[in-house]
Amino acid sequence: MKLELSRVVQGGARLGVLKGLGRRGQHSLDVPGCLLYTHFGTVPHLTQDTLHAISSIPSVTQVTLSHVAEHQEVLEEFKDGFRRFAAGLHDTVVYCSLHDPATPCPAGHTTNKTVSVWGSGGRIELTAAKFMALQRSIQPDWYQSMADGETWLNNTSRKRVRKSVDRTLAHLDECLLAHKNSQELEGAEIFGVVEGGDVLEERVRSARETAKRPVGGFCLDGFQTGSMDGALRTQLVTAVTKELPEDKPRLLQGVGRPDEVLACVGAGVDLFEAFFPFLVTERGGALCFSFDICPDPERAGSAPGAEVDEEREAAGETQQKGDPIEDGQTQMTPFEINLKETRYREDFGALVEGCGCYCCRNHTRAYLHHLLVTNELLAGVLLMIHNTCHYQGFFWALREALATDTLPLLRRRLLSKGGSPEGRNK
Ligand SMILES: [Zn+2]
DSSP states (O other): OEEEEEEEOTTSOEEEEEEEESTTSOEEEEESEEOEEOBTTBOTTOOHHHHHTSSSOOSEEEEEHHHHGGGHHHHHHHOSHHHHHSTTOTTSEEEEESSOTTSOOOSSOOOSSEEEEEETTEEEEEEHHHHHHHHHHHOOSEEEOOOOOTTOSTTOOHHHHHHHHHHHHHHHHHHHHHHHTOSTTTTOEEEEEEOOTTOHHHHHHHHHHHHTSOOSEEEEOSOOTTSSOHHHHHHHHHHHHHHSOTTSOEEEOSOOOHHHHHHHHHTTOOEEOOOHHHHHHHTTEEEOOOOOOOOOTTTTTOSTTHHHHHHHHHTTOSOOTTSOOOOTTTSOOTTEEETTSGGGTTOOSOSSTTOOSHHHHHOOHHHHHHHHHTTOHHHHHHHHHHHHHHHHHHHHHHHHHHHTTOHHHHHHHHHHSSOOOTTOOO
16 A cells, blocks of 8 residues: 655645555555445445446445344355355455544443444454454454544543553554464554544654654544534644644544635545434435635536525525524534425425436426335435545545645635534534
8 A cells, every 4th residue: 555645735735645555555545535334345225236326436345344244154154254254346446444533332341351333233342363363254444443532522531531542552462473474464554543532642642652663654533523522632632643644544533524624635635434414314305505716607506515505595505604503413404404494395406407317307306305205215315326426526626626725715615605613513
């Protein structure tokens, strides 16, 4: 794996390409970018055929131990790794993370030697030995090291934060040792985890110590939406990325809102987990925020979301500066519309005028509203298609803005039209 940076904007934003990904080095991924979010190797609601009908899906697929851990025996029996087990994943890079970013897990279950993940059958306690046995059965290309990440809750003491950094470094050393001696994990990259809660010194110590180890990249944990004020997050992420080597990717866990993504890209983050479109789909929402920064008046308004913004503005829907922003991952955000609302019952327009996705080309908001209120499974399928496309389009626009020095324009566009002022969420 090699990270080629074509541009580093003052302040920290990085534009580049991760090359030579996968065991044969045949894949690449543009950064800033996101991973493909899955449940046990499948994008929720979508079959592999439907997924591949979407253009430009990310080349790195995220699977989580919380989904895989309870199938360890089956995978060990299968012997050929998760990619082959989940048919259709043959041509992708597999990244294995500890937790599912869309499902917060209960706290209070870590010890000096173990962490816990929650599968459909309940809690599974992992020692480093069990964690590494799982990785050997999954055979990922990248995987997150075992980590004690329980410091994002409010009122976590400094002592507890320090302990989480120490534990996470000890877990990393144990994982690196087992990794070195494992034939099944030959060629795989281990991502070290930076912890430290909201304590600046601990964040810096965690980053420095992790950077001394032979890791392929870094996971920035404990910054998830709802865990801290956006301004504090940006400040801490900036301090962390300054300590990390330039030539290795930084993956931020648990952050997916467009405004937060933009702020964290500015703080030096390269990769994100793309669980946000899934959360929006689950609440019957369609992403409709605008990321069109085209200065050409002929083309202005043709990008996904442009017309919707005007409609939403006219309807008084758009979030205005000064409006309160809801906390956490589960609340509706200003970047989406809720198609369950009765106002869409006779709205015969596309979800987003000008969007080229299958859903917008073929269906109306009224039809989606009907599918949602009658609990038809197709609603999730169509919304997931659109939301995935829209989110990928946003990352494309983000890279374009970095390449053309128009990041401030994109930020203004996002915050004034269906966006929210950076750092206002808690
Ligand atoms: Zn669409």
